[in-house]
Amino acid sequence: MKISIIGAGNVAWHLAITLEDHHHTICEVFSRTEDKAEKLCSLLYRAEATTDLNFAESEAEFFILAVADDAWEDVCSKLILPEDAILAHTSGTKSLEDLQKLMQIHHDLPVKCAVFYPLMTFTAGKELNFKSVPLCLESDDEDVEQILLEIAQEISQHVYFIDSAERRVLHVAAVFACNFTNHLLALSKTITDSENLDFDLLKPLISETFKKALNANDPVEVQTGPAIRRDKSIINRHLDYLRDDARLLEIYEVLTESIQNT
Amino acid sequence: MKISIIGAGNVAWHLAITLEDHHHTICEVFSRTEDKAEKLCSLLYRAEATTDLNFAESEAEFFILAVADDAWEDVCSKLILPEDAILAHTSGTKSLEDLQKLMQIHHDLPVKCAVFYPLMTFTAGKELNFKSVPLCLESDDEDVEQILLEIAQEISQHVYFIDSAERRVLHVAAVFACNFTNHLLALSKTITDSENLDFDLLKPLISETFKKALNANDPVEVQTGPAIRRDKSIINRHLDYLRDDARLLEIYEVLTESIQNT
Numbered sequence: 001m002k003i004s005i006i007g008a009g010n011v012a013w014h015l016a017i018t019l020e021d022h023h024h025t026i027c028e029v030f031s032r033t034e035d036k037a038e039k040l041c042s043l044l045y046r047a048e049a050t051t052d053l054n055f056a057e058s059e060a061e062f063f064i065l066a067v068a069d070d071a072w073e074d075v076c077s078k079l080i081l082p083e084d085a086i087l088a089h090t091s092g093t094k095s096l097e098d099l100q101k102l103m104q105i106h107h108d109l110p111v112k113c114a115v116f117y118p119l120m121t122f123t124a125g126k127e128l129n130f131k132s133v134p135l136c137l138e139s140d141d142e143d144v145e146q147i148l149l150e151i152a153q154e155i156s157q158h159v160y161f162i163d164s165a166e167r168r169v170l171h172v173a174a175v176f177a178c179n180f181t182n183h184l185l186a187l188s189k190t191i192t193d194s195e196n197l198d199f200d201l202l203k204p205l206i207s208e209t210f211k212k213a214l215n216a217n218d219p220v221e222v223q224t225g226p227a228i229r230r231d232k233s234i235i236n237r238h239l240d241y242l243r244d245d246a247r248l249l250e251i252y253e254v255l256t257e258s259i260q261n262t
Numbered sequence: 263m264k265i266s267i268i269g270a271g272n273v274a275w276h277l278a279i280t281l282e283d284h285h286h287t288i289c290e291v292f293s294r295t296e297d298k299a300e301k302l303c304s305l306l307y308r309a310e311a312t313t314d315l316n317f318a319e320s321e322a323e324f325f326i327l328a329v330a331d332d333a334w335e336d337v338c339s340k341l342i343l344p345e346d347a348i349l350a351h352t353s354g355t356k357s358l359e360d361l362q363k364l365m366q367i368h369h370d371l372p373v374k375c376a377v378f379y380p381l382m383t384f385t386a387g388k389e390l391n392f393k394s395v396p397l398c399l400e401s402d403d404e405d406v407e408q409i410l411l412e413i414a415q416e417i418s419q420h421v422y423f424i425d426s427a428e429r430r431v432l433h434v435a436a437v438f439a440c441n442f443t444n445h446l447l448a449l450s451k452t453i454t455d456s457e458n459l460d461f462d463l464l465k466p467l468i469s470e471t472f473k474k475a476l477n478a479n480d481p482v483e484v485q486t487g488p489a490i491r492r493d494k495s496i497i498n499r500h501l502d503y504l505r506d507d508a509r510l511l512e513i514y515e516v517l518t519e520s521i522q523n524t
Contacts, residue, residue, distance in 0.1 A: 121471060173454045175487055175500065177446060179485070181475075182485055184446070185476075185481040188435040191438065192431070197435075208383055209440040210443070212444075223445060234433075237355075241434055248438075258449070
């Protein structure tokens with residue numbers, strides 16, 4: 001299939017390279033910054049870098065909108081697509097309807113909108129086995145669904161149709177499971193740093209904890225620590241140690257209570 | 263070295279088997295439950311199971327106290343060791359002094375106390391490469407330190423002398439990095455469950471998040487999500503979604519604020 005990518009960030013990079021690995025042709029890569037588009041194109045066979053959003057003459061049939069949410073308004077107002085093209089966005093937080101509405105405001109002809117959302121955190125330049133990346137698809141058109149499915153199943157082993165409401169719930173769940181856990185690891189490091197202890201000491205335990213949680217039927221089954229044991233003497237000792245740091249103290253209390261109320 | 267293990271729980275299992283793999287002799291395994299001691303002994307060459315804490319006639323020179331913290335009082339009051347034996351405990355929360363005091367109360371002769379604390383979560387029956395388990399050692403006697411070091415370095419590549427105050431700090435840090443993160447994963451699953459979404463969808467993202475955090479110089483450098491981006495519209499949408507669950511709402515607010523204040 002002939003595909004163009006609107007965006008040259010981390011999601012655009014990983015999708016463009018993976019799709020080409022699976023014998024799709026990337027026609028154009030758009031970025032507001034020409035350098036960024038050219039850098040990605042230099043890794044692709046024949047893709048052209050562009051800073052122009054008029055794709056009326058493009059050969060591509062499938063367009064992937066992989067720009068930051070706050071660039072949508074600007075990009076969609078200028079975007080001109082060939083007739084019958086599909087426009088699939090990669091945002092975890094925007095709905096299918098959000099894209100449909102924006103495209104309706106700015107364009108007379110209807111555009112076939114879709115969602116092609118990889119549920120993953122991408123790092124520039126860091127290779128990643130795309131086969132293991134869950135792809136969440138959505139469309140309100142059966143033919144488009146079929147095309148999304150064919151492309152998705154080529155590049156990933158984990159393909160799901162997830163509607164916009166479900167995707168929003170997944171995003172809230174991901175904030176708890178990823179953003180907040182990362183923050184707790186960061187706080188843990190501030191504790192070891194404050195006593196000149198090496199955070200590396202904790203890393204084997206952290207790795208094992210995560211392996212256990214992900215291999216369990218439910219992480220709640222492998223909960224350990226003073227909160228779940230209701231070990232008041234240790235909890236009080238910890239609260240006493242944290243008493244000068246209002247932030248750590250509050251988090252310790254809130255999460256300890258939550259574990260005990262599970 | 264001739265070693266006896268007081269306790270037959272997860273820590274006792276892993277230590278006994280690992281020490282024997284490194285050509286130490288396990289003489290006795292104590293448990294209040296004979297079955298448990300016998301089960302562990304059946305995996306060892308010549309260890310004898312016992313429910314008696316009188317080791318006066320034991321050949322062992324090194325005793326590992328690997329019972330739950332709340333069994334210490336009872337075990338130490340009955341424990342009789344051969345002259346000059348070393349008694350090393352495996353608790354992350356008890357100090358060296360805690361053990362010294364308990365042994366002084368109940369015994370006329372001084373006992374050489376020590377700490378031999380594996381900073382790891384053990385699961386019964388689940389093999390684990392002990393080489394990667396950090397061992398935290400402590401003693402106030404140079405000769406004992408030397409013996410601890412020799413044993414520890416045989417079985418682990420990560421050996422540290424950590425005093426009781428430092429071990430307490432590590433334990434607080436581990437609660438944040440392990441117990442609390444596990445709880446957040448459990449909460450995340452309650453969110454996906456509530457909408458009949460498969461928690462497995464999030465697992466690749468969770469694995470990648472943890473890999474990134476542990477490979478970074480500091481997890482704070484790889485923080486992602488709406489809180490660090492100060493994306494108010496998404497945060498408000500999430501708060502709106504969580505408004506009927508006071509517990510999830512409070513945790514979301516507290517951790518979002520903490521990320522923004524970092």
